[in-house]
Amino acid sequence: MKLKNGLLLFFLFVECAFFKVDSKCVKGCDLALASYYVMPLVELPTIKNYMQSKIVTNSSDVLNSYNKVLVTNHGNIFSYFRINIPFPCECIGGEFLGHVFEYTTKKGDTYDLIANNYYVSLTSVELLKKFNSYDPNHIPAKAKVNVTVNCSCGNSQISKDYGLFVTYPLRSTDSLEKIANESKLDEGLIQNFNPDVNFSRGSGIVFIPGR
8 A cells, every 4th residue: 555655646746747837927026117108199197097006096206216307297298209107017827927907998999999099009909809808899988908018027047137127119110229229228138138029120019128
């Protein structure tokens, strides 16, 4: 009996060792930044409402800590201008790093409108479809939509000097050289954190070291 029990434990150990599926993430990090591209006629309170989290609230002035140009709570802010918005970077389902914002729909909203206009390509239509069950052709008004934005906690094998990363949606005017100049970072460092990414493709997300 002892021999049988010993063999059973041995095979259970072997099964766990060889067939265990590792999670793609275990934990997140306290903070990430979203590079929000401000479109014309969009006011700061509206943006803060879209990007609301435990870090950013409608009454919060925390944005000034993460932007070189002072961001106020009143009136319009610069159009065609990026502002950094802090948000929690969490491990979602053991699969990837991100944060789920909640958006309340209006009549006529579509996944494309939510992803590319309200959230200025910080998320995608594919992610909205994955994390919501609404018919893409008929999203009801006043529905709660889960808006998933990816983030990064860095990679210590590339550099241990950076712990805060910017989720940066690429636009048609972007290039690796331009982003490196604006962020005052080495092009090679940025590319290493985003292997095989073409920074001139005009779409998609990259992660830029913040500090």
